[in-house]
Amino acid sequence: MxxxxxxxxxxxxxxxxxxxxxxxxxxxxxxxxxxxxxxxxxxxxxxxxxxxxxxxxxxxxxxxxxxxxxxxxxxxSEIRKTEMGITAVVLGLLPTMLQQIGPTVSEVGVLASRRPLLAFLLSFAMPSVSTGGAMADPVEGLRRPVVFRMRSLPSARGGWLWVLVSALEYLIALTALGNTLHQISTLALWSISISAMAIQSGAISQTFGPFLWVTLVVPAHLLYFWSFKMQYKKRDGDGERTLERETWLQTIASEFVPCAAGEPMLLTQVHTGLLHFVVEFATDIASLVVFIFGTIVLSSQIFISMADVVPIVGRILASTLVCRLVVLFELHGIREANSDSETKDGVLLSDGPQSGYEQDNKGVLAAQDRAV
Structure with missing residues (x-):
């Protein structure tokens, strides 16, 4: 008692x-x-x-x-107050600028199905969340033609090159992540948030705004990845059966191999239910929340001069840009690996409600599934 x-x-x-x-x-x-x-x-x-x-x-x-x-x-002085108002506008526009140059959740989600650790680091390093884009339909996005072929380069035939490429990708992701977190931490500690003062955050420190903005990006990507795994399944080269779930050893092994040097990732769309609709809707809402919350938080930061805010915006945009280049490079590698598999196995890409790839007597492939 x-x-x-x-x-x-x-x-x-x-x-x-x-x-x-x-x-x-x-x-x-x-x-x-x-x-x-x-x-x-x-x-x-x-x-x-x-x-x-x-x-x-x-x-x-x-x-x-x-x-x-x-x-x-x-x-x-009044002139410094005016300058402070302009910097608030510039910071408030940062989420909009990030959406213009950053990858979409679908692009990061497709990469996460092959290299989840790299995708997680990249998503944290670029606080940008947007829907739509070329990968909104992964089947259509991964069937786009490949113009430049990396796998056919003479230097690409040695495994050492892909080891260097993979190491460089992780180095870029970690550097961009460190840069973004540094900019966000200085923004939270060296400036004052009016929005945090207006809201009694309880046990949460009043410097939470910028940190929470970056953290909210991860749940939005996780929601899309969940939706992606429910809607698409991996298939073998001839499209006749769904591949078994990879073991954790296979997942770790594929994590450190660039997509251009890995196995093809052939997908087929399956029928989904109410849960997929709910998760997909939640992904759109999460993306909207990240955008609105980031705009409110960043536009309410004060006591920053124009000379200080421009480097902050530029460095965060730079991190997002280089991370998107890594994502695009990996997606190009998936398309190229799929293209080589189609050429080798005679698999074509087409649309249809159910499964099966069959070749008639004239050598024409009749597709009955939506696969890539």
Missing amino acids: RLSNRLMAAVAVLSLAAPAAARTTKQYRQFFPGWNVYLRNITDNACHDELLAYQDPEGEYLGPPALLLDCILSEM
Whole structure:
């Protein structure tokens, strides 16, 4: 009984202390280089009392941060406030720019069916989620003709080249991921989020906005991958049977092999039910949530000069661009491997509701399934 009472008392104390502990007290010590000296001069002199009240962890949840913010804004010049408004617009447009140059969830999902670890790293490194695109229908997307053939190059016949290519892909993915996380962390810690101050986040720190924006990208990709696995199944070269599920050893082995050097990935579309419709709808909603949340969070970050915001946007866009190049390279490899398999095995791509590839007496292939 005594233990139960002590436990209830501890829970009560922690619940009361959670908002106070969640209130960030480590901001306003470091700003972006462009305005760091200017803003530190304001906080150390004109707003010194408000800064001390903000740094007191026992203070109110919203009172001291709001008073310190009002004091700094009142001391700033109008031209810098105008510049700060322009930077908010530029940051708010970042999710839109990322959707224009980043891959779609379908492109990442197709890659994840062959190399899940690489796809996960790439999806985290480029905070871009959009639907549609050339791979919205993987069957049609993977049957597109291949113009440049990597497998036929003389240097591609040695296994050492593909080892270097795979290592380079992981290096690019990890570098892009580190760059994106660095930009997001500095954005969260060196600037102030108005949206986070307006919402009482409870036990979550007020610097959560940019971090949550990047994290929400992963569930959107996972939802599409789930939808993809329900709608498409892998088939053998002649399209007559569905291949058995790969073992974990086979999955690990194929993970580190570039798609251009791997086995073909022939797909067939199967009938789906209500669950697939729900997951597909959830994927669209998740993509919309990531876009709206990112726009709101980034457009509410203040105390950033134009000279500081341009490199941030440029570096995040650069990470997204190089990651998309890796995705496109791998998808090209899948199409090329499939094309070689079709040439070798006589498999053609066509549409139809059910399964089977049959060759008549005249050598014409009659397709009755939708496969690639």
